[in-house]
Amino acid sequence: MADRIRVSAGFPVPRRHPVASALLRGLCNRCPRCGKGSWRLGYLAVVPACPACGEMLGHIRADDGPAYFTVLVVAHIMVPAALVVERHWHPPLVPDLSAAILAAAMLIWQLLPRIKGAVVGLMWALGLSGDELQGDIDRHG
Numbered sequence: 001m002a003d004r005i006r007v008s009a010g011f012p013v014p015r016r017h018p019v020a021s022a023l024l025r026g027l028c029n030r031c032p033r034c035g036k037g038s039w040r041l042g043y044l045a046v047v048p049a050c051p052a053c054g055e056m057l058g059h060i061r062a063d064d065g066p067a068y069f070t071v072l073v074v075a076h077i078m079v080p081a082a083l084v085v086e087r088h089w090h091p092p093l094v095p096d097l098s099a100a101i102l103a104a105a106m107l108i109w110q111l112l113p114r115i116k117g118a119v120v121g122l123m124w125a126l127g128l129s130g131d132e133l134q135g136d137i138d139r140h141g
């Protein structure tokens with residue numbers, strides 16, 4: 001089925017896709033459209049186009065969104081874990097802090113690309129590219 005461009009009040013309306021499947025495919029490092037090709041090139045760079053279906057993804061700019069959500073998730077894991085460890089075992093500060101920093105770094109290393117994939121998938125599903133606010137700034141001042 002060919003994609004059709006919708007028009008509202010004479011202006012083209014961006015295509016929209018199922019949000020949940022695009023988000024989950026991105027979370028699994030897969031293309032939000034086909035779920036077969038990878039969305040990423042290296043650790044965090046977005047491929048210009050999906051190698052499996054050719055969907056253009058390189059124009060999507062997630063900026064600081066993935067880092068924000070990654071810190072949000074990691075903090076919600078690490079703070080309760082640190083409180084539980086301190087309450088039950090009272091470890092010495094240096095080994096406790098070293099283990100906490102190492103655990104946080106490992107979590108960030110594993111979660112950041114997946115959360116970026118989810119953000120890229122969400123933006124793709126909503127027809128966003130990341131430069132929408134720039135247009136508002138240009139128009140209003």
Ligand SMILES: [Zn+2]
Nearest residue numbers: 031034050053
């Ligand atoms: Zn694809």
